[in-house]
Amino acid sequence: MVLRTYLVEDNPVIRENLIDTLAELANVKTVGAAGSEGEGCRWLTRNGDKWDLAIVDLFLKEGNGLGVLASCMDRRPQQKVVVLSNYATPEMRSRCMALKADAVFDKSNEIDALLDYCVLHASGTARH
Numbered sequence: 001m002v003l004r005t006y007l008v009e010d011n012p013v014i015r016e017n018l019i020d021t022l023a024e025l026a027n028v029k030t031v032g033a034a035g036s037e038g039e040g041c042r043w044l045t046r047n048g049d050k051w052d053l054a055i056v057d058l059f060l061k062e063g064n065g066l067g068v069l070a071s072c073m074d075r076r077p078q079q080k081v082v083v084l085s086n087y088a089t090p091e092m093r094s095r096c097m098a099l100k101a102d103a104v105f106d107k108s109n110e111i112d113a114l115l116d117y118c119v120l121h122a123s124g125t126a127r128h
Contacts, residue, residue: 026118037063
């Protein structure tokens with residue numbers, strides 16, 4: 001199964017590298033991307049049947065990833081929202097989990113864990 005993924009990341013270099021890496025190593029098809037909270041919230045809520053996974057950065061060009069998480073709280077059970085940030089402190093992880101994030105990954109040292117997470121969900125063997 002291909003995991004239809006939407007990215008909310010404002011850095012174009014990181015966004016493009018992530019798209020390529022996820023497609024190559026984790027059976028992920030990126031269905032869209034946003035660089036701001038508003039754009040990400042609008043797309044994710046208006047296209048609820050077109051994505052399986054959202055990957056959200058916390059610090060964005062406009063707004064922040066916490067707002068994106070809040071907008072996804074009423075998603076379908078099989079849809080996953082994860083945070084990928086350089087600011088994955090214990091306190092921030094706790095705040096993200098309170099907003100129903102399924103996982104939080106640190107950009108600097110947990111990319112492999114994100115890839116493993118994507119592979120697991122793409123294979124359909126993940127717990128929902």
